[in-house]
Amino acid sequence: MLCGRAAVVGIHSLGCLGSMSRMGCLLRRHIHVSPGLHSLKSLLQPKPVQLKLESGLERSNGSDDNGPRRHVPVMLEEVVEYLQMKLDLETGALLDDAFNDPSTKRLFCDATFGEGHYTRKLLDTFNCDVVVVDQDPFAIERAKKLADEEPYRGRVVPIHGKFGDLKELMHRRLGSSMPCLDGIVFDVGVSSNQIDEPLRGFSFRTEGPLDMRMSSTGALEQPTIEPHVASEGLSALQVVNEFSQDQLAHIIKEYGEERFAHRVARFIINERTRKPITTTSQLASVVANAIVPRFKGKYDWSKHPATKTFQAIRIYVNDELNELRKGLKAAEELLKPGGHLVVVTFHSLEDRIVKEFIHTCAGGAHRLSQSEIRARRKTHHIESERDEEYAASAHYLVEDATRAARSGPKDMHLQSPPSFFKLTFRTVKPTSTEIESNSRSRSAKLRAAVRTLNSPMYGRRLG
Structure with missing residues (x-):
């Protein structure tokens, strides 16, 4: 031998x-x-992964890009562009005149105020007032300061709360929950200023206590908080240190779409048996040690290994997906006929919910593709240039119930009159110029729709 x-x-x-x-x-x-x-x-035996902590911040949806140390609004011009589009509420055809009559006072809602970039743009572009909503007490403090600025005094209505409770908040503050809004904007996800503050417990790049509750101020000095928005529910600290391995794996897989969810959960359990996981850097190190060795020295460090795990825990702690569903339902009930819904999302889970909502509510309102327009021109013998221009501009047609019936029993609810017309047939993405100047915008997706004359249908489907 x-x-x-x-x-x-x-x-x-x-x-x-x-x-x-x-x-x-x-x-x-x-x-x-x-x-x-x-x-x-x-x-x-793999060596422990050493993480370098920074004072930087991730992208506004919780990822890891190294961008400027300030929040940059995403697709700001596109949001305003879709708010200005005007449709024929009978046919859904796009009209030439823009939805920006300076003689008409309008009421918009910025459902995710953050640093107020969308609100400022709305106030500068339209003759309007803006109701601003945010559950972050610091964001509401910024909104109150904006309301006191000379150009905007008397035009900003700050409301502290979750946009999932928008209907109740509007009734409490304005005394009415009837359809009253001409437009509502959602910029979904965690704000850069929340991540930028280590004591809030959102960032995996900086040292801070685990919290991740958007309605909480973490270890910071507490500003005035409305009684109905007190920080309730589990914090990230409780989730990480008290949940079982199966529960953690489910959360990380379901909300973070992390392929190594079970391995990450096992490493978390092993670490907390030695000592509690109490800081963001401690959790980030555990996750990195679970994931990086699986790539055998070839891990792409342009994306932090803890990105998806932090996203998953944050979404679970704040119940973000259910809040989004509730917020969209409230928007359907609060928008006036012709009112605009514009939503900007940053990851597939959010976009999937928005896509399903608009598709459901616009079920009977089908936007014609170019092939369908050509087929209709041929069927109706459209020859004159004027008729062809009209056919090309009629992007939407209200289809009869037979079209929905052909889709099968699962889509029979589409026979209900549509409550929205689609403005975006596919997702709208940032331009290459914007992505180059603001790398955080690269995963953003925008969808938009216009409220019809019909009564809400999303709530009936859910009920």
Whole structure:
């Protein structure tokens, strides 16, 4: 039986094939480093991943891009553009005149105020008042300061609360929950200023206590908070240290779409048995140690390994997806006929909800594709240039119930009169120029719709 360097020679003589060749390489490396023999387990034991903490911030949806240390609004011009589009509420055809009559006072809602970029743009573009909503007490403080600025005094109505409770908040503040809005804008996701403050507990790049509740101020000095928006529910600290391995794996897989969810959950359990996980950097290090070794030294560090896990826990703690569903339902009930809904999302879970909502509510209102327009021109013998222009501009037609019936029993609810016309047939994405100047915008998606004359239908479908 061969041992030591003779074993290496023996294995190498076999051509370094298969697992025996890998064993030979390990032994050669071992003998070069140390004259003693160690177990293969010690040779293969991965080294802990060392994370460098920064004072930077992630993208506004919670990812890891290194961008400017300030919040930059995404697709600001596109949001205003879709708010200005005007449709014929009978046919859904796009009209030439823009929805920006300076003689008409309008009421908009910025459902995710943040730093107020969308609100300022609305106030500067339209003759309007803006109801601003945010559950972050610091955002509401900024909204109150904006309301006191000279150009905007008397035009901003700050409301502290969750946009999922928008209907009740409007009734409490304005005394009415009837359709009253000409437009509502959602910029879904965590705000950059929330991530930028380590004591809020959102960032995996900075040292801070685990919290992640958007309605909480973390370890910061508490500003005035409305009684109905008190920080309630679980914090990230409780989720990480109290939930079972199966529960953690489900959350990370479901809300973070992390392929190594079960491995990450196991590493979290192992770490917390030694000592509680109480800081963001501690959790980020555990997640990195779970994921990075799986790539065998080839991990792409342009994306932080803790991105998806932090996103998942944040979404769970704040119940963000259900809040989005409730907010969209409230928008359907609060928008006047002709009112605009514009939603900007940053990851697939949010976009899927918005897509399903608009598709459901616009079920009977089908936007014609170019092939369908050509087919209708041929069917109706459209020849004159004027008729062709009209056919090309009639992007929407209210289809009869037979079209919905052909889709099968699962879509029979589409026979209900549509409550929205689609403004965006597909998702609208940032321009290459915007992505180049603001890398955080690259995952953003915009969808828009216009309220019809019909009564709400999304709530009836859910009920």
